[in-house]
Amino acid sequence: MAAYCKEVKLLSDQLNSVGCPVDNQRLVLQLLTGLSERYDGISTILQNRDPLPDFNEARSRLTMEEKKKSHQVAANATVSATALATSTQPSSDSAPPTHTNLARSSGSPNSGPTNSRNRSRGRGRNNPGRGNRVM
Template sequence: MDPKWETIDNIVKQWLYGTLSQQVLQSIIKIDANATEVWASIQPLFHENKDSKTIELDDELQNIVIGDSTIMEYCTRIKTITDILANIGVLVPERNMVIYAIYNLSQKYAHIATIIQHKKLVPNFLEMRSMLTLEERSMQKEQSHLVHASHSNNASTPSVLNAEHQNRNQNSHGNLFGNRFSSCGMVRPHAVDVMVVVGICSGMVEVEKGHRCTYQQN
C-alpha cells in the first residue's frame, strides 16, 4: 500500500474508532482492517438500531422539560436531539422544534409562551430562544430587586426596635415622678411651671424662685 494512502487510511480508522462506545468498538475491531472494512462492520449495527433509536429520541423530544435548566441549556438539549435524529435520516421541522420548546416550558414562562404562540408568523428556533432569554433575564433582574429590598427591610428592623426601646425607657422615666406622688397619697397638679423640686413635706413642695405648689391630700 502506498505510504501516503496508508497514513490517510489510519487517520480515518482512528476517527471511526473514536466515535464508538467501548462495547461497539470491541465487537467490530479487526487486525489489519482498513477504513472501508471498519465502516462496513459499523454500518449494519446502526441501521439495525435506527428505528428503535428514532422512537426513543422522538419520545424524549416531545416530553422534554426545562426543570432547573436555563433557557440556553434547555434549547441546546432540544437542538442536540434534533441533530442526532437528522444524522440517522429523520428531519424534525423547525416549527415542531419551536412547538416542543414552548409547550414544555415551566409555568413562569406562560406569558411569553402565549405571546409566541399567538404571533401571526411563528418565529424560527433562534428567534424563539432570544425571546425566551430576554424574558429569563427580566425575571432574574426582578428577583434580584426583590431580594435587595428584603435585605434593606431586614437591616432597618434593629433601628426600629432600638427606637421603640428608647421610647419605652423615656415613658417609664416620665412616670417615675408621678408614681412617687401617688405613693405619698398626693394628687398630681394640673399645671406646674418649669422649676426644680428642692424638698417634699407632708403636703407642701418648696420650689425655686419662691413659688409654692400645694398638693391636695387624698
C-alpha cells in the first residue's frame, strides 16, 4: 500500500512540476479508484466523506486497513492450522460412534425411533379403523 500511495503522489508531483497541478480531491479520488476489490469497503467510506479527506489522511486510513487485513489473514491461518491439527490427531480415549437409534428402530435407518411400548400412532383404543363401526 505504501508503494502504491508513493507512486500516486510521485505522479502528482511530476504533473505539478510541468505546470499541470492536481488538486487534493482529484488526487484522493485517483488514489481510491485505483485500489483493488480488496479495499472496496474503505474506498467507499472515504469517497462518501464530506469533505473528502486530504491525501495524507486517505493514505493513513488505507495503511491501517492494510495492516488490519494482514492481521486477520494471519489470525485465520493460525486458527485453520490449529483446527487441522486438532482434527487429524486421534483421541486416545474416544470410542467409535454408536448408532443407538438404529438398534431401537425397525431396521430401517429412515424409519425413526419407535415407541417404547411398541404401540403405533393409531386412532385410539376403541376405534377399529376407517369404515368399521362398532355397533
